[in-house]
Amino acid sequence: MKTTSGETRLIVASSDIDADMLYATKFWAGDPFIFLQQNGKRTIVLTDLEMGRGKRTAKVDEFVSYNQLEREVQGNARQAPPFEKVVAHFLRKRGVKQATVPANFALGYARELAKDNVDLSTTNGLFWPERGAKTDEELKLIGRALRITETGMKRAIEVLKASKPKGKKLSWGGKTLTSELLRAEIDTAILRLGGLAANTIVAAGDQACDPHERGSGPLYANSLIILDIFPRDTRTGYWGDMTRTVVRGAASEAQRKLWETVKEGQELALGEIKDGVDGMKIHKEIQALFKKRGYPTEIRNGQNVGFFHGTGHGLGLDIHEYPRLQKVVLKEREVVTVEPGLYYPGLGGGRIEDVVVVTKTGCKILSKFPKVLEI
Amino acid sequence: MKTTSGETRLIVASSDIDADMLYATKFWAGDPFIFLQQNGKRTIVLTDLEMGRGKRTAKVDEFVSYNQLEREVQGNARQAPPFEKVVAHFLRKRGVKQATVPANFALGYARELAKDNVDLSTTNGLFWPERGAKTDEELKLIGRALRITETGMKRAIEVLKASKPKGKKLSWGGKTLTSELLRAEIDTAILRLGGLAANTIVAAGDQACDPHERGSGPLYANSLIILDIFPRDTRTGYWGDMTRTVVRGAASEAQRKLWETVKEGQELALGEIKDGVDGMKIHKEIQALFKKRGYPTEIRNGQNVGFFHGTGHGLGLDIHEYPRLQKVVLKEREVVTVEPGLYYPGLGGGRIEDVVVVTKTGCKILSKFPKVLEI
Numbered sequence: 226m227k228t229t230s231g232e233t234r235l236i237v238a239s240s241d242i243d244a245d246m247l248y249a250t251k252f253w254a255g256d257p258f259i260f261l262q263q264n265g266k267r268t269i270v271l272t273d274l275e276m277g278r279g280k281r282t283a284k285v286d287e288f289v290s291y292n293q294l295e296r297e298v299q300g301n302a303r304q305a306p307p308f309e310k311v312v313a314h315f316l317r318k319r320g321v322k323q324a325t326v327p328a329n330f331a332l333g334y335a336r337e338l339a340k341d342n343v344d345l346s347t348t349n350g351l352f353w354p355e356r357g358a359k360t361d362e363e364l365k366l367i368g369r370a371l372r373i374t375e376t377g378m379k380r381a382i383e384v385l386k387a388s389k390p391k392g393k394k395l396s397w398g399g400k401t402l403t404s405e406l407l408r409a410e411i412d413t414a415i416l417r418l419g420g421l422a423a424n425t426i427v428a429a430g431d432q433a434c435d436p437h438e439r440g441s442g443p444l445y446a447n448s449l450i451i452l453d454i455f456p457r458d459t460r461t462g463y464w465g466d467m468t469r470t471v472v473r474g475a476a477s478e479a480q481r482k483l484w485e486t487v488k489e490g491q492e493l494a495l496g497e498i499k500d501g502v503d504g505m506k507i508h509k510e511i512q513a514l515f516k517k518r519g520y521p522t523e524i525r526n527g528q529n530v531g532f533f534h535g536t537g538h539g540l541g542l543d544i545h546e547y548p549r550l551q552k553v554v555l556k557e558r559e560v561v562t563v564e565p566g567l568y569y570p571g572l573g574g575g576r577i578e579d580v581v582v583v584t585k586t587g588c589k590i591l592s593k594f595p596k597v598l599e600i
Numbered sequence: 601m602k603t604t605s606g607e608t609r610l611i612v613a614s615s616d617i618d619a620d621m622l623y624a625t626k627f628w629a630g631d632p633f634i635f636l637q638q639n640g641k642r643t644i645v646l647t648d649l650e651m652g653r654g655k656r657t658a659k660v661d662e663f664v665s666y667n668q669l670e671r672e673v674q675g676n677a678r679q680a681p682p683f684e685k686v687v688a689h690f691l692r693k694r695g696v697k698q699a700t701v702p703a704n705f706a707l708g709y710a711r712e713l714a715k716d717n718v719d720l721s722t723t724n725g726l727f728w729p730e731r732g733a734k735t736d737e738e739l740k741l742i743g744r745a746l747r748i749t750e751t752g753m754k755r756a757i758e759v760l761k762a763s764k765p766k767g768k769k770l771s772w773g774g775k776t777l778t779s780e781l782l783r784a785e786i787d788t789a790i791l792r793l794g795g796l797a798a799n800t801i802v803a804a805g806d807q808a809c810d811p812h813e814r815g816s817g818p819l820y821a822n823s824l825i826i827l828d829i830f831p832r833d834t835r836t837g838y839w840g841d842m843t844r845t846v847v848r849g850a851a852s853e854a855q856r857k858l859w860e861t862v863k864e865g866q867e868l869a870l871g872e873i874k875d876g877v878d879g880m881k882i883h884k885e886i887q888a889l890f891k892k893r894g895y896p897t898e899i900r901n902g903q904n905v906g907f908f909h910g911t912g913h914g915l916g917l918d919i920h921e922y923p924r925l926q927k928v929v930l931k932e933r934e935v936v937t938v939e940p941g942l943y944y945p946g947l948g949g950g951r952i953e954d955v956v957v958v959t960k961t962g963c964k965i966l967s968k969f970p971k972v973l974e975i
Binding site for chain 1: 810
């Protein structure tokens with residue numbers, strides 16, 4: 226693997242939302258701060274507000290006071306200087322004339338550094354190439370995030386099983402069971418394990434035909450319900466991701482056939498994924514299988530139907546990270562989701578998703594949860 | 601107010617993490633997408649996956665298919681093109697030669713656009729100047745986020761009141777009451793109202809002397825406990841923010857004096873905030889008051905003590921947004937937190953925070969919750 230430890234590398238970002246920064250420092254902060262790697266030494270610049278916590282938890286070699294740098298720039302001026310001026314001052318002090326930065330490096334900072342003729346190179350693909358192949362420790366942490374995810378899924382199934390049809394709608398604990406209510410049950414179970422689920426999908430019927438629709442309103446018996454749960458472990462930053470599709474009550478023949486076909490598509494992918502395989506080939510094979518089974522991907526009445534999203538995405542410190550399954554040749558130790566789906570308004574949507582790690586000879590499924598249509 | 605509707609404006613970002621994008625589109629998406637404002641027309645470019653949901657919820661004039669643009673760039677190539685090539689292609693099609701972008705616009709995209717000689721200007725301060733002065737509708741939505749916040753605070757106080765000392769530790773429901781357990785109670789109450797609380801602080805004793813430390817382990821009777829709750833309303837994107845400091849049991853004279861002094865500092869600020877006032881003047885007056893009361897801000901044993909963070913920050917679609925109270929002259933309709941604090945290891949920390957909207961003649965406090973030390 227290409228090593229980056231000898232390069233001068235610069236990140237200026239909040240680690241709460243920037244996974245490269247979290248990866249570099251193991252330190253959580255909501256506001257942007259500076260990370261500099263120079264001659265193998267890793268330095269972060271923190272305000273007084275963050276310094277104590279940083280020194281206890283950040284995995285870096287050196288801590289520099291932002292407030293001190295700010296005072297140096299401010300001099301006798303009345304107002305504190307803008308952040309980017311302090312960034313530029315710090316790099317001048319360190320004699321940085323060239324640095325590699327992530328592609329998402331802020332243009333505003335880059336323009337300030339350009340005044341000092343600092344030469345910034347952006348990376349294509351991963352800023353830390355090491356992030357692609359997951360270490361054993363990372364696989365353990367992703368496993369932990371998946372255990373949290375499964376607890377949420379288990380709670381969803383429990384509540385659905387305990388619900389009863391009242392007319393067409395499902396009723397639970399004396400109330401109409403809604404997407405919102407079920408989502409709150411899932412997210413609460415996750416929260417109690419230290420997970421944070423921001424956009425859990427509980428979408429039924431035609432709502433589920435928009436794969437990113439979170440779902441709202443009553444849930445119905447005998448209807449396809451997509452449960453897509455992707456919490457972040459707030460201690461480690463790693464994400465879990467899992468989807469199941471269920472029917473509370475009895476599935477029609479059409480619902481069952483759609484669900485079985487999605488499952489068959491996932492099995493096709495799980496059987497082919499291994500080091501060296503072209504993800505796009507797998508993606509196209511699934512689409513071809515679906516078409517053969519009577520589920521074409523096309524536009525009907527101005528709306529996409531069939532299988533019109535990717536087969537999977539990398540998972541780690543970002544919920545969607547390199548590699549998009551259908552855009553690369555897969556490599557050993559990459560962790561990806563495998564989540565084909567089919568969506569037809571009138572019938573509903575189905576999606577089944579698990580997480581795998583690519584191996585030399587195949588793949589290992591990291592998520593564990595039964596696939597059962599009728600519950 | 602400066603109007604921006606005639607300018608060509610470009611954002612390429614995920615609205616889940618970029619408030620300017622959410623403000624521009626009212627559309628939530630986890631992956632980056634393109635927003636272009638040209639000749640007063642507002643366009644977004646969405647993948648097939650997001651198109652249906654986008655058309656239903658985004659407040660823009662035009663929707664363009666990313667997949668179509670991607671096919672145009674790809675031609676007969678085997679692999680789909682990188683995202684930034686599609687961005688550049690779209691701007692070429694629209695004849696964009698100049699655009700204003702946010703300061704956090706990704707350098708990687710900017711470099712790709714530079715190949716086409718697109719002239720990008722970044723903004724200083726707010727990308728949408730309109731975001732500074734909150735509309736009546738926005739004040740309502742911030743109020744709603746604060747109601748969610750208060751529900752979390754209410755739950756915290758309930759649980760603390762129901763807890764009993766067992767030795768020095770607090771016990772609740774037969775278990776030791778920890779920061780983690782109390783945080784889960786707070787966050788669960790918030791979640792059930794549609795709020796998402798990612799980093800709720802429940803920090804006691806010396807832990808609280810790091811103002812951004814979330815807190816961990818047992819909570820103790822007769823100890824200062826900082827409760828800092830800042831959820832986001834997941835429907836609207838607006839944030840709430842509130843801090844109270846309490847003692848379960850009896851406060852010592854030293855704890856009470858610290859707490860009363862923090863409260864006095866907050867009252868000083870609340871009495872001075874109005875349109876046209878210099879925030880730094882208020883910040884310095886609070887520090888001076890604290891010093892006079894015997895609470896200097898300084899470094900002891902290599903650690904910051906006293907009042908070493910800002911007095912407040914703007915609040916809206918970002919948890920920390922323009923204006924930082926101590927960096928500007930405040931203007932009517934700006935919404936800011938007012939949150940002085942004092943921190944001394946050995947004694948503990950105290951912080952009290954409310955949210956206000958600046959008016960012509962003063963400020964109006966938007967958050968509502970009693971300030972009581974002993975509970």
